[in-house]
Amino acid sequence: MKRRKFLKNSSTLTAGMISAPLLASCQDPKIIETNLAENPSGTKPIAICTWNFENATAKAWEVLKEGGSALDAVEQGVMVEEADINNQTVGKGGRPDRNGNVTLDACIMDKDGNCGAVLCIQNIAHPISVARKVMEETPHVMLAGKGAELFGYEMGFEKTSLLTEKSKLEWLEWKKTSEYKPIINIENHDTIGMLAIDKNGDISGACTTSGMAYKFAGRVGDSPIVGAGLFVDNEVGGATATGVGEEVVRTVGSFLIVELMRQGKSPQEACEEGVKRILAKNKENTDFQIGFIAMNKKGETGSYCIQPGFTYRQYSESGHVNTPSDSFIKS
Template identity: 55%
Template sequence: MKRRSFLQTTGILGLASPALLEQNTSVPEPIIIATWKNEKGTLAGYQKIMETGKALDGVEAGAWVPEADPNETTVGYGGYPDRDGHVTLDACIMDHLGNAGSVTFLEHIMHPISVARAVMEKTPHVMLSGEGALEFALSQGFKKQNLLTEKSKQVWLEWKKKAKYEPKVNIERHDTIGLLALGKAGEIAGACSTSGMAFKMHGRVGDSPIIGGAVFCDDEVGGACATGLGEFVMKTLGSFLIVEFMRQGKSPQQACEEAIMRIVKRYKYQEFQVGYLAMNKKGEYGAYSIQKGFNFTITKNGKTEVIESASYMS
């Protein structure tokens, strides 16, 4: 090949290379993962993603399942009350564009995750709390109802006899529900919902409505979510920390492990549980917890699996 022909050919290839690269960039299949054993939730979320294509719709739909389950005592309807008998809910949601919404100390609304999404999409704010959050929810058409089931009420009445506050590790092999998903376009979204610690002080808010604590998403990197004793997630901004670790090149598994070690080293491990779940933009995921007993659920390609997480304590 003559020099001029070679330069012309390579010049054309050089101009075309971005397009070629774009064609070779594969978008991972839609995937949704959730803390704890939550097959019905991840399946509902996955089906919603397949219907609308959006990761945000998937994590919201996935949270709806435990929120409406009267047998789920750590999330939504049927959640254990605080020490004064009030079921107070916290939730947050975040999309791939960095938009976020959350509610704290919300009563009487079964699906706080949807109120959090409404805060994100219909107000200039990120967080609404207490009576203000309830007023906003009612203005958006959400229905007010009693969330304290007879079963949870009886457990609370029994607790009142001693009124001793003892947070339980891996309560019923469940806790706060955190979700992460990739949509059809490969975009990331995350959500978290909880009724908080059983018999907590009235007014207590954990990490679940905290962006960067319970959930954080960055569409350049991926996302993370948390479960367990929220005070320690808040003190280390665990989900934000994990995403930054992934930005630095760590795998989701390595990032979760580093975030757990940050808690263990700083707070000289006590008898409590924190578990993290992370997923990058490639659809790779990881999980790690302080104590054994943490698991998570994944739905991909229409198949659902519950996986036991590795832990610091063997």
């Protein structure tokens, strides 16, 4: 059964269960009026992503400048990194878990709040595209492990060996000590999260990763968790995260940032508050990295991180730039 048909049937059954007060709170006229006033239809296209993945934003911009949707832009943008075997944090070539298996996580979210995710999927090079199929072709949001893999094959994705010789040799070297200690800003705990606004002013987002290098088998971080690693609300904006995913999950970081923007904070202010919420729960330990990027409906952007060194790449009619993020710890 197609997702939209399923949801239509489901909504008919559940509509009467939603109380008037709840509907009123979800449709606050003041919030909607503010959004309409601040978000004219002439919003220019823009794409941003975590870290300096210039080829990814270049691909997203290629889609946007031709009038393509934000959803297509973020999917095709992050696919560039999924296919790059020199990027050992995403897709094919990603570093394996401690058993030597490369497992991938991804999620995607569109302008209507639809979302799809795959967790711990193996043998498919583009988990972001499988996640989109979950969103569009099933009544579900998440598929995990072998079930996600089999679904991918049903959707026409090819079985691919994801462990490259380089990543394999590094894993074998790691096994000599088996010391699990992620290094700040080094490619063993990274991801690519991307947000885009298209010519219609609609927002979508995508996030994809191979996760922590040498993690326990089955470990899943924030990247495929909607609300943690990625969240989009087309009335407000979007946010996405990178770094130690466990800490982002604990604060539902990306959702928090979007809600802070809904309350009137700028993307920059919201990212700063998101990081501070995490640090408030880690008063005795700041020896890790978290980075957030956010974008509101007007196309304003912001970022913030714990440690120096995080950047984000942005492509719009104003140019293609890599912007260093401000950080809580200055040096």
